[in-house]
Structures are given as C-alpha cells and as structure tokens.
Amino acid sequence: MPVADFKTFCAILERARAGRFALAAVNVTSMTTANAVLRGLAESKADGIIQISTGGGAFASGSAIKDMALGAASIAEHVHRVADRYPIYVALHTDHCLKDKLEKFVIPLLELTEKRRAAGQPNLFTGHMFDGSNLSLGENLETAGKLLARFAKNDLLLEIETGAVGGEEDGVVGAHNANLYTTPQDTLEVARRLNPIGGRYLLAATFGNVHGVYKPGHVKLQPKVLKECQDAVVKQYGESARFHLVFHGGSGSTQEEIHESLDYGVVKMNVDTDMQYAFTRPIAAHMFKNYDGVLKVDAEVGNKKAYDPRTYLAMAEGSMADRVKQAVSDLRGNGQTMFAS
Ligand SMILES: [Zn+2]
Numbered sequence: 344m345p346v347a348d349f350k351t352f353c354a355i356l357e358r359a360r361a362g363r364f365a366l367a368a369v370n371v372t373s374m375t376t377a378n379a380v381l382r383g384l385a386e387s388k389a390d391g392i393i394q395i396s397t398g399g400g401a402f403a404s405g406s407a408i409k410d411m412a413l414g415a416a417s418i419a420e421h422v423h424r425v426a427d428r429y430p431i432y433v434a435l436h437t438d439h440c441l442k443d444k445l446e447k448f449v450i451p452l453l454e455l456t457e458k459r460r461a462a463g464q465p466n467l468f469t470g471h472m473f474d475g476s477n478l479s480l481g482e483n484l485e486t487a488g489k490l491l492a493r494f495a496k497n498d499l500l501l502e503i504e505t506g507a508v509g510g511e512e513d514g515v516v517g518a519h520n521a522n523l524y525t526t527p528q529d530t531l532e533v534a535r536r537l538n539p540i541g542g543r544y545l546l547a548a549t550f551g552n553v554h555g556v557y558k559p560g561h562v563k564l565q566p567k568v569l570k571e572c573q574d575a576v577v578k579q580y581g582e583s584a585r586f587h588l589v590f591h592g593g594s595g596s597t598q599e600e601i602h603e604s605l606d607y608g609v610v611k612m613n614v615d616t617d618m619q620y621a622f623t624r625p626i627a628a629h630m631f632k633n634y635d636g637v638l639k640v641d642a643e644v645g646n647k648k649a650y651d652p653r654t655y656l657a658m659a660e661g662s663m664a665d666r667v668k669q670a671v672s673d674l675r676g677n678g679q680t681m682f683a684s
Contacts, residue, residue: 344682345465346423347390347432349498352469353543355390355432355681356587359610364675365590368392369667370438370615372399374421376622379660381422383667385429389676391667392469392611393422394436397448411444412451419467431680434469436502438613441474442486449473449490456497470500476549480505480529484536487544495542502589502611503537505529506549523551524568527575534576534584545587545611548572550604552592554616564600569607589613601673614670621666625658 347355359365367384371377371393384391395403395415403414419435426433440448449471456466473490475483487503494501506525525548537544550568569588576584588609593601594616601612629649630637636649648654671677 344430344432345427347434347469348465349469349500349543351432351681352434352500355434356545356610358681359676359679360585360587360608362675362679363605364679365605365610365612366391366434366676367667367670367674368394368436368438368589368611368613369618369670370394370396370399370613371418372402374418375656375660376618376663377418377422378425379622379663380667381426381429381431381433382660383664384431384433384671386664387668387671387676388431388678388680389671390432390434390680390682391671391676392434392436393418394438394472394613395419396438396615397440397444399438400448411448412455415448415452416455416467423465423467430682432682435467436469436500437471438615439472439474439504442478442482445473445486445490453493453497453499456499460497466498468499470494470502470545472502472504472547474504476504476506476547480532484533488536488540491537491540491542491544495540500543500545502545502547503533504547504549504589504591505533523549523553524565525549525572527571530572530586531575531579534580534586538580538584543587545589547589547591548586549591552590554592564596566600566603566607569604569609573608587611598673602675605675612670612674614666617670618663618666622659622663625662626655629655629658 369380371380377393380393395418397411400411400415401409403418404410415437422435452468459467473487475486491501530548550566551564573585586608590604590609590612593612633649636646639645
C-alpha cells in the first residue's frame, strides 16, 4: 500500500485505541532497516510506523554530508517507492527533535511536504515529533502550539512529550527522578493549550520510562499514571479530549506493563534499542564464525561470499524483521491491518 494518508492514519489510530492495541514505531537509519520494518509488518499483517531520528537522518545522508533532514527525506522517498509492494499501511514519522534542532530537521521536512502538496503530491511524512520535555511546560506547549497550527494546515500529526524520560536518546541524557512521571495537571494543561488549535497530536506522557539500555528492575514503570491523566482530561473536557498516547523508552519492559499501557490509550510504541541489537546480533555471529573468510588472514584472500555486505546485511534484515514481528505481537497488533486486499 502507499504510505498511509492523514485520514487513513487517524482512522488506524482510532481503531487501535478502541481495540486496545498499538502500532510499533521502529527507528530506521538506512534502506535495509526500513525494508526490515516493512517485511516484519507485512508478515504480521499489521500497520505500523517507520521513524527517523535526527542522528538517523544525519547518518542516512552520508558521513561526508551529515544533513539530518536530507537523510530523513531520502529514506522517506525510498519508503514511498517500495511501500505499495506490501499489503499493509505504513506511516512515516520523525522521532525526538529538540527545540534547537527544529530549524535543521522538522521545518525543512515540513517545507518539503508543503511543496509536495502544492504540486498535488502526497505528504512526504505523516507526522513529526517535537521533544520539548527538557523545557518548562509553558515553553514546551508554546512551541508545540505554533507547530500544531502549521501542521493542521498540512494534514500532519504532531507528537509531543511531557515529563522527562530518563536514559539516553541520540546523546541527550536524562536523569532518573520524580520528573519521570507526568502529572494529570500537566496533561490538563496540554489539552487546554493545544485542543483549541485543531489538528491532531499524539502525547508521550512519561510514566517512568527510560530511553536506551537498562537491565530489568532498574526502571519503575507506573502505567497507572496514564490512566490518571486520561481520567482527568475526560472529566474536564469530555470524551473527545481523550489522548492518543505514545510509549517511549520501552525497551526491556514486561509484557504486563506494555499491555496495561495499551488499556489506557497507548496507540504508538517506539522501539529502537531492541531493534539495533536484533540487527547487529547475526552480523556478530557471522563475523565470529567466519573470521578467516571476512578477514584476509595470514596472507590468504578471505572469502568474497563471506565479506560481501549483502551476505550479513540480509541476515540482519531478517533478524530485525523477526523482532518487528515480536513487537507487533507484544502490542496485540497481529492481523490488525486496515488494508483490505
Ligand atoms: Zn521520548
């Protein structure tokens, strides 16, 4: 299917919230990793999200260029070209963008979408995330509001974040403390400031999440925080204000924690770290097992078949596709595609 348009994607999110499942949002940095996501989603008969971070975009543009918007656009164009070979819907999203990077990342991509729309073409991206969680709530929502107004005119979804997520995301290290839990007061303020603007937004409200790597037991997730936020906003502004929530920093979470968060309205879960490991694992095995094929040892010539990057990247693609299938299953998403063949 082509990349999901705004109307289709909103319908997918509504259906996910009502059905208590969520879409896997998988970070990619290359054509190979994007293909892995498409394959995993298609084999799960599930719709999902391919997303690109600022660092991923810079990487994808080439190490001599390091232009985050250019690399993200390049992956997005690849996905637009190949997506209709897969019998599912995929959305294209950009991941965490701090305020000081908006001008280098989200705004140029937004301008590309505006140009495409003026030429009668579909949006380049389905949505973008602005991460103002390192700012005061007032400053966070001030910037989010301006973006939302412009996004609404272009059928783009905005994702925002309240409360700090611990751990590391593209080199930004958060602390592990009480700020890790968003309060109902914070989310009421989000609704008060953003809902009158129109358009659509997703909210990553933190509930103890930690980005990156940690061992089990380090994190005290409290999904109940999400229920408290939903109850407060529905009480104050009615059912139509119920949030579409995003789960960040979920690598290593238990199945129970994930399922509880789905019950409270999580419709998108970011998966990055676990995908990185799934991709690298078979490459490591290949190198160790075939060290005298991938290396020219003792004046030998190695083995061309072993060091051809396609050999191990195909294994990596397959392993990552399997991890995508596991994510879909964890999120109760198997067979949930809205694409009717
Ligand atoms: Zn986050």
